[in-house]
Amino acid sequence: MKAVVYRRHGGPEVLSLSERAVADPGPGEVRVRIVVSAVNPTDWKQRLGRGAEAGTEVPETVPNQDGAGVVDAVGPDVTGFAPGDRVWLILSGTYGPAAGTAQEYTVLPAAQLVGLPDAAGFDEGAGFGVPALTAHRALTVAEDGPTRLAPGGLAGRTVLVSGGAGAVGNATIQLGRWAGATVIATVSSEEKAALARAAGAQHVLRYPDPELGARIREVAPDGVDLVVEVAAGVNAGLHTEVLRPRGTVAIYGDDRGTGTVSLDFGANLWLNARYQFIVLYTVGADKLRAGAEDVTAALADGALRLGEDHGVPVHRFPLEDTAEAHIASEKGATGKVLIDVTPAE
Known part of the structure; x- marks a missing residue:
């Protein structure tokens, strides 16, 4: 062969x-x-x-x-x-x-x-495979959120997706919408904004923008429940601007970063913020199987699709x-x- x-x-x-x-x-x-x-x-x-x-x-x-x-x-x-x-x-x-x-x-x-x-x-x-399993894990680690995804499982929750035109960002948007979340995506260009909207994000914002935190708060006045983060170091300050109390940051990447993430202790302390790092290789067989089952259900429902129109x-x-x-x-x-x-x- x-x-x-x-x-x-x-x-x-x-x-x-x-x-x-x-x-x-x-x-x-x-x-x-x-x-x-x-x-x-x-x-x-x-x-x-x-x-x-x-x-x-x-x-x-x-x-x-x-x-x-x-x-x-x-x-x-x-x-x-x-x-x-x-x-x-x-x-x-x-x-x-x-x-x-x-x-x-x-x-x-x-x-x-x-x-x-x-x-x-x-x-x-x-x-x-890898993008959707990563997205599934990110969407199911919040303290107050679901551990599995299904239609309605994220109803009433607001998810901020950093890098909404990337493979994991796209899968997060599609899975989040399937589960009923309100999705805010950030992107770096108008071309990528169009892709994030095609994936289903209801709100798409451009970066860099010194007022990005304020613009996110206009959409989510009480703060976002969950940030799915591809640029952990660069966006660490933004998290404390936009998280609600007991909000979660699910981190799978450090794009444009240095490999070291610095956090504001006091701001995160008073938010009771949760940071969850994500890599599939050590997440555990039970988490992979749960993710695979839910991703398959989303595929069966037509909620995960490839192509520029998605x-x-x-x-x-x-x-x-x-x-x-x-x-x-x-x-x-x-x-x-x-x-x-x-x-x-």
């Missing part, structure tokens, strides 16, 4: 198209024919080595965590899946270096597969151009970077 691999950390030039043997699933495992693979920043950061020296040798690794496809074979003791089932995958590459989705077939534990609803395509199954432009590449797909993601392509691996049928 065709697979994209790398054998050392480095830039996109370390990726190459190779031939690998198709593995048989063992006990508890399922083999999936990948139809669509998706690129997230975590994928090229892992390829770079997250601080490792360029050129450091690694076991032959297939990149990309997210993907969707069709069950091809099941191993002993597997129940709930059968050949022909449409599925999306949870953090595929965490099962081992050979388990990423930039290949025609991958073998995973059944626990890392989720049934893909008939109402959703393979693009959605691949494209909303605020997510799609950029497509063939498997042999996976390096170009990684470059597009690294350069900050707005929307979703997808890789066509095998035919849908």
Whole structure:
């Protein structure tokens, strides 16, 4: 089978198209024919080595965590899946270096597969994995909020989404609206404002703006219940301007920051503010499964969709151009970077 691999950390030039043997699933495992693979920043950061020296040798690794496809074979003791089932995958590459989705077939534990609803395509199954699971976690960590999402679960709550045109920002807007929240999004340009509105944000504000806190308060006079934050350090001061008492800041990124976040102790103390940092790799299997179930329900309801008319432009590449797909993601392509691996049928 065709697979994209790398054998050392480095830039996109370390990726190459190779031939690998198709593995048989063992006990508890399922083999999936990948139809669509998706690129997230975590994928090229892992390829770079997250601080490792360029050129450091690694076991032959297939990149990309997210993907969707069709069950091809099941191993002993597997129940709930059968050949022909449409599925999306949870953090595929965490099962081992050979388990990423930039290949025609991958073998995973059944626990890392989720049934893909008939109402959703393979693009959605691949494209909303990491972003939607991150968004789900962010929307369910507030002290006074729900731990699961469903229609009406966030009714009466106001969510501020920082970076509303990004992949996680978009998923947060779509999931938040599905659950009944009022969503305020901040963006850096009019083009991105249009995408945030297409995703469903009722209020979209531009930054930088020295009056941004006041403008948010015009929409939410009592303060916002939850901030979903992609630029933790840059926006730390804004949080105390706009949070209501016992409000929560769910942090998944430090865009434009230094890697260090400074907080005003007194202001946060009197707000009883809660800060929750989010990364999927250590969040726990129970949280991933809960998120996957709710994301699947949103997909089935048509509440999570790709495409520019839903605020997510799609950029497509063939498997042999996976390096170009990684470059597009690294350069900050707005929307979703997808890789066509095998035919849908």
